[in-house]
Amino acid sequence: MARKKIALIGSGMIGGTLAHVAAREELGDVVLFDIAEGLPQGKALDLAESTPVYNSSVSLKGANAYEDIAGADVCIVTAGVPRKPGMSRDDLLGINLKVMKAVGEGIKAHAPNAFVICITNPLDAMVWALQQFSGLPANKVVGMAGVLDSSRFAYFLSEKTGVSVADIHAWTLAGHGDSMVPMVRHSTVGGLPLPQLVKQGWMTQEELDAIVDRTRKGGGEIVALLKTGSAYYAPAESAIAMAKSYLKDQKRVLPAAAFCQGEYGVDGLYVGVPTLIGAEGAEKIVEFDFNDAEQEMFNTSVEAVGGLVDACKDIDSSL
Ligand code: TXD
Numbered sequence: 001m002a003r004k005k006i007a008l009i010g011s012g013m014i015g016g017t018l019a020h021v022a023a024r025e026e027l028g029d030v031v032l033f034d035i036a037e038g039l040p041q042g043k044a045l046d047l048a049e050s051t052p053v054y055n056s057s058v059s060l061k062g063a064n065a066y067e068d069i070a071g072a073d074v075c076i077v078t079a080g081v082p083r084k085p086g087m088s089r090d091d092l093l094g095i096n097l098k099v100m101k102a103v104g105e106g107i108k109a110h111a112p113n114a115f116v117i118c119i120t121n122p123l124d125a126m127v128w129a130l131q132q133f134s135g136l137p138a139n140k141v142v143g144m145a146g147v148l149d150s151s152r153f154a155y156f157l158s159e160k161t162g163v164s165v166a167d168i169h170a171w172t173l174a175g176h177g178d179s180m181v182p183m184v185r186h187s188t189v190g191g192l193p194l195p196q197l198v199k200q201g202w203m204t205q206e207e208l209d210a211i212v213d214r215t216r217k218g219g220g221e222i223v224a225l226l227k228t229g230s231a232y233y234a235p236a237e238s239a240i241a242m243a244k245s246y247l248k249d250q251k252r253v254l255p256a257a258a259f260c261q262g263e264y265g266v267d268g269l270y271v272g273v274p275t276l277i278g279a280e281g282a283e284k285i286v287e288f289d290f291n292d293a294e295q296e297m298f299n300t301s302v303e304a305v306g307g308l309v310d311a312c313k314d315i316d317s318s319l
Contacts, residue, residue: 004073006027006029006075007114008032009077009103010033010034011036012034014235015032015034015043016043017232017236019032021240022240024054026056026058027243028073028247029061030044030058031062031072032060033064033069034062037064041063044060066109071111072110073115073247074117076116077100077116077130078119079120080120080121081095082121092121093308094315096120100118101129103130103133103134104130104131115243116130116136116142117243118144119143119145123145124177124269124270124272127142128309129309129312129316138282140281142282145257146171146272147242147255149172149180150170150172151234152218153170153182153211153212154187156214157189160203161203167190171255171274173271174298175271175305176257179297180216181294181298181301182212183288184208186288189202218231241254249278250277251277253286255274256275257273258272258285260285269305270305273286
């Protein structure tokens with residue numbers, strides 16, 4: 001069987017880390033693409049020079065032309081610009097929307113059969129725009145945010161309880177932003193739903209509330225520490241988990257931004273929902289039972305996503 005091909009659109013901090021992990025895990029040949037000249041070539045060469053050390057047989061190549069992503073099985077998109085001082089959220093939206101247009105057209109022309117994972121912020125709106133611009137089927141385009149947010153939630157729960165992360169299943173759903181919804185009743189530590197942990201004295205309600213709050217602000221906590229950028233190790237690992245589930249048809253159920261068509265009462269938007277990812281892409285959305293409070297938080301988050309998508313439509317009349 002021929003090696004798989006993984007195209008990384010954007011070769012910045014997350015793109016470079018994605019290439020490193022993909023090479024170490026021998027997921028396939030890697031093409032690092034970027035508009036910056038030299039950056040993807042330099043990272044690809046540095047990484048290629050490391051493959052003899054750990055005996056990885058994949059190739060790594062840097063590229064500035066979309067022709068080089070031809071036939072990719074997976075495209076992971078991190079291309080875009082981060083928010084700079086003085087720039088509004090709308091300014092960022094407009095700039096990254098243009099980037100999604102270029103990337104979407106590049107994928108449509110050269111890798112129309114790929115499974116596409118978008119990471120660029122604002123995530124839920126950018127993955128929607130990328131699907132529109134690429135014209136790929138909605139089940140082949142997903143967004144990564146929930147695996148990361150849920151992993152942060154799981155890590156904080158592990159730190160508090162002393163239970164291995166292997167025995168924690170944490171879920172964070174809805175949009176990727178301050179209104180994300182950590183699912184307290186559906187998340188478990190050693191099989192126990194979180195409210196039971198509180199009842200049994202593993203932690204107080206206040207401590208659990210603080211973990212939920214820290215999860216919501218997890219991205220900002222890293223930005224404040226790094227000062228020069230945002231998180232990249234955990235985001236890259238999260239996208240690799242999604243790519244692997246597709247490439248190996250693992251059929252894992254992962255929290256992903258998937259295109260909802262009636263699920264959870266959402267129609268025509270991408271939001272974070274438990275998604276079965278296999279060889280057909282996003283194969284099925286798993287529907288948790290929500291109580292009224294959970295549904296209300298979910299709806300609030302979905303409204304925020306809808307607002308961003310409307311802003312995209314206002315900026316680009318072709319949408
Ligand atoms: O959970 C999540 N979804 C996220 C999202 C978690 C963390 C970070 N998240 C977002 O990912 C972040 O807000 C950014 O929008 C992306 C990528 O983050 P990264 O840290 O990798 O950003 P960099 O280092 O700035 O890299 C972006 C690269 C950079 O090399 C640019 O030259 C390139 O994107 N770029 C482009 N590449 C191709 N085509 C175009 N048009 C383009 N424009 C910029």
